[in-house]
Amino acid sequence: MADESQKWVLMVTAQTPTNIAVIKYWGKRDENLILAINDSISVTLDPAHLCTTTTVAVSPAFNQDRMWLNGKEISLSGGRYQNCLREIRARANDVEDEKKGIKITKKDWENLHVHVASYNNFPTAAGLASSAAGFACLVYSLAKLMNVQEDNGMLSAIARQGSGSACRSLYGGFVKWVMGKEENGSDSIAVPLVDEKHWDELVIIIAVVCSRQKETSSTSGMRETVETSALIEHRAKEVVPKRIIQMEEAIQKRDFATFTHLTCADSNQFHAVCLDTSPPIFYMNDTSHRIISCVEKWNRSEGTPQVAYTFDAGPNAVLIARNRTSAALLLQRLLFHFPPNSETDLNSYVIGDKSLMEDIGIQDIKGIEALPPPPEIKDKVLAQKYKGEISYFICTRPGRGPVLISDDSQALLHPDTGLPK
Ligand SMILES: Nc1ncnc2c1ncn2[C@@H]1O[C@H](COP(=O)(O)OP(=O)(O)OP(=O)(O)O)[C@@H](O)[C@H]1O
Ligand SMILES: C[C@@](O)(CCOP(=O)(O)OP(=O)(O)O)CC(=O)O
Numbered sequence: 001m002a003d004e005s006q007k008w009v010l011m012v013t014a015q016t017p018t019n020i021a022v023i024k025y026w027g028k029r030d031e032n033l034i035l036a037i038n039d040s041i042s043v044t045l046d047p048a049h050l051c052t053t054t055t056v057a058v059s060p061a062f063n064q065d066r067m068w069l070n071g072k073e074i075s076l077s078g079g080r081y082q083n084c085l086r087e088i089r090a091r092a093n094d095v096e097d098e099k100k101g102i103k104i105t106k107k108d109w110e111n112l113h114v115h116v117a118s119y120n121n122f123p124t125a126a127g128l129a130s131s132a133a134g135f136a137c138l139v140y141s142l143a144k145l146m147n148v149q150e151d152n153g154m155l156s157a158i159a160r161q162g163s164g165s166a167c168r169s170l171y172g173g174f175v176k177w178v179m180g181k182e183e184n185g186s187d188s189i190a191v192p193l194v195d196e197k198h199w200d201e202l203v204i205i206i207a208v209v210c211s212r213q214k215e216t217s218s219t220s221g222m223r224e225t226v227e228t229s230a231l232i233e234h235r236a237k238e239v240v241p242k243r244i245i246q247m248e249e250a251i252q253k254r255d256f257a258t259f260t261h262l263t264c265a266d267s268n269q270f271h272a273v274c275l276d277t278s279p280p281i282f283y284m285n286d287t288s289h290r291i292i293s294c295v296e297k298w299n300r301s302e303g304t305p306q307v308a309y310t311f312d313a314g315p316n317a318v319l320i321a322r323n324r325t326s327a328a329l330l331l332q333r334l335l336f337h338f339p340p341n342s343e344t345d346l347n348s349y350v351i352g353d354k355s356l357m358e359d360i361g362i363q364d365i366k367g368i369e370a371l372p373p374p375p376e377i378k379d380k381v382l383a384q385k386y387k388g389e390i391s392y393f394i395c396t397r398p399g400r401g402p403v404l405i406s407d408d409s410q411a412l413l414h415p416d417t418g419l420p421k
Pocket of ligand 2: 313
């Protein structure tokens with residue numbers, strides 16, 4: 001039994017990756033449970049470059065559930081946080097820490113409060129799916145703290161209630177979110193297709209595009225699409241089911257040509273249904289379109305695709321290269337067309353796995369200025385440069401699923417007080 005006179009603090013820290021869909025989720029059949037109108041498939045991104053770290057703590061001294069996101073206290077009163085907390089608490093079990101002399105019974109969890117501190121190592125709410133990594137990490141770390149015995153599939157169904165795309169961040173590699181049929185959402189879970197080692201040649205470059213206006217959120221955007229688009233039903237019922245089968249096969253066989261065809265087509269169709277929404281939703285901007293043209297032209301000139309592109313609910317491009325050689329050639333093309341502003345430090349212009357910069361032998365801005373136009377561009381007009389249109393590039397790769405961090409020095413909460421460090 002937890003004794004309230006004791007002031008112990010028990011903590012768990014976990015790290016969870018983000019993910020990018022190659023067959024998109026867009027549209028819900030249940031807004032509260034977050035149930036999708038079609039299956040989706042994603043690739044998990046290497047947490048070394050994009051991840052959430054979350055520490056959760058319990059203590060009899062806490063008098064309410066509290067959360068700090070990137071150092072600032074935020075409210076946990078929203079329905080999505082409450083749904084995740086309730087579902088995890090309902091599955092809590094006995095916990096014993098002999099060394100600290102702590103014993104918490106299943107029943108105690110109903111009255112104990114938690115503190116949560118979370119940090120995203122990439123910009124929050126900037127179209128880089130922080131909500132996916134964030135809710136997956138919240139659910140995963142709470143489940144470990146409360147000794148929840150359910151597998152990651154069940155945890156994915158809980159993370160789904162925080163944000164749909166979060167369910168896919170419970171696994172590494174390529175992951176499918178099965179929409180399920182049940183009304184209570186019990187069969188709407190993520191399933192791992194292949195782990196991150198299966199297709200480890202792939203290299204991913206994210207172009208973070210400068211954008212002024214705040215886009216329509218995914219949540220409201222997809223609601224409006226379901227309510228007003230004449231195309232969305234055709235997409236969900238006729239197009240996606242076939243693409244899911246083809247995509248699973250392409251991933252199993254590491255068939256990059258089919259993978260690219262499906263990934264690009266699905267991204268473009270997702271943006272087409274956004275355009276078919278009333279009022280229309282524009283997530284991509286001119287820079288996004290320029291990136292698509294650059295990739296399409298290059299793929300065509302090579303005869304076999306070198307790079308797949310996909311865009312979520314924002315202008316940022318996620319570019320998946322077939323291997324390191326193609327990724328280096330892609331980075332050269334991107335730097336040629338989108339050189340940084342003269343005051344930009346190159347070190348912060350290409351981040352993540354910087355070794356790609358070594359591959360292309362570029363050390364400074366002068367090196368970028370000296371890049372020749374890509375050989376497939378014959379027309380001078382098409383060799384145009386768009387200085388400053390990209391904020392920065394992140395070089396990464398497919399990555400692993402959530403992990404526990406046992407090194408206490410990485411915890412975000414103080415071990416004695418349970419307050420942010
Ligand atoms: N680490 C985190 N832990 C818990 N919740 C988080 C975390 N990071 C983000 N969130 C939640 O996700 C919200 C941001 O989600 P939003 O969908 O607006 O942006 P995004 O996921 O970064 O971008 P997008 O969905 O366009 O890719 C935050 O306001 C917060 O509620
Ligand atoms: C375009 C997408 O990224 C949409 C993601 O939507 P969210 O998962 O952010 O939406 P909610 O479930 O309302 O939280 C495509 C995808 O990730 O599959």
